[in-house]
Amino acid sequence: MSTTREDFKAGIWVIGAVAALVTVGLTLTLAIGGVSWLTAPFRGEVDKRDRTEGSGAFRIATYEEFFGLCSTVQSKEGTIRTLEEENKTASESRRAQISTSLTALKSSRMEAVNEYNAKAAQEHRSAFRDKDLPPRLDVNDMNTTCAP
Numbered sequence: 001m002s003t004t005r006e007d008f009k010a011g012i013w014v015i016g017a018v019a020a021l022v023t024v025g026l027t028l029t030l031a032i033g034g035v036s037w038l039t040a041p042f043r044g045e046v047d048k049r050d051r052t053e054g055s056g057a058f059r060i061a062t063y064e065e066f067f068g069l070c071s072t073v074q075s076k077e078g079t080i081r082t083l084e085e086e087n088k089t090a091s092e093s094r095r096a097q098i099s100t101s102l103t104a105l106k107s108s109r110m111e112a113v114n115e116y117n118a119k120a121a122q123e124h125r126s127a128f129r130d131k132d133l134p135p136r137l138d139v140n141d142m143n144t145t146c147a148p
Contacts, residue, residue: 062125062128062129063128063129063130065119065125066116066119066120066128066129066130066133067130067133067146067147069112069115069116069119070116070133070134070137070144070146071146072112073109073112073113073116073137073144074144074146076105076108076109076112077109077142077143077144079105080102080105080106080109080142081142083098083101083102083105084102086098087099087102110139113137113138113139113144114139116136116137117136117137120135120136121136130147132146132147133146133147134146
């Protein structure tokens with residue numbers, strides 16, 4: 001009978017050890033998960049800063065992107081002015097073509113202005129817009145200036 005009692009005690013000890021290991025593992029998992037959850041906002045801000053302000057490639061690309069968007073708007077304005085001038089002396093059939101082109105260009109210009117303004121409004125991008133570029137472009141102003 002003592003063998004059975006010793007086996008029973010050993011079995012209880014094994015079950016207790018397994019339960020203790022599971023409890024310790026679960027406690028550690030919850031503790032680490034809790035710390036991770038509590039520090040998530042801080043870690044997210046650090047990651048965002050590293051990918052934007054801390055990234056030279058991002059800074060340069062964003063800086064150049066604003067110039068590119070602004071010059072796209074200027075190019076479309078120049079083409080619109082050229083077509084409007086041509087329209088004054090164009091034949092009737094050419095005027096129809098010019099009218100269609102002007103409509104498309106004005107729409108395309110408006111999209112470019114809106115894209116510039118949307119990116120200029122983004123906090124992580126606006127810091128990298130050149131000081132000589134306008135903070136926003138005006139959809140109705142056909143004389144966009146990108147640099148002095």
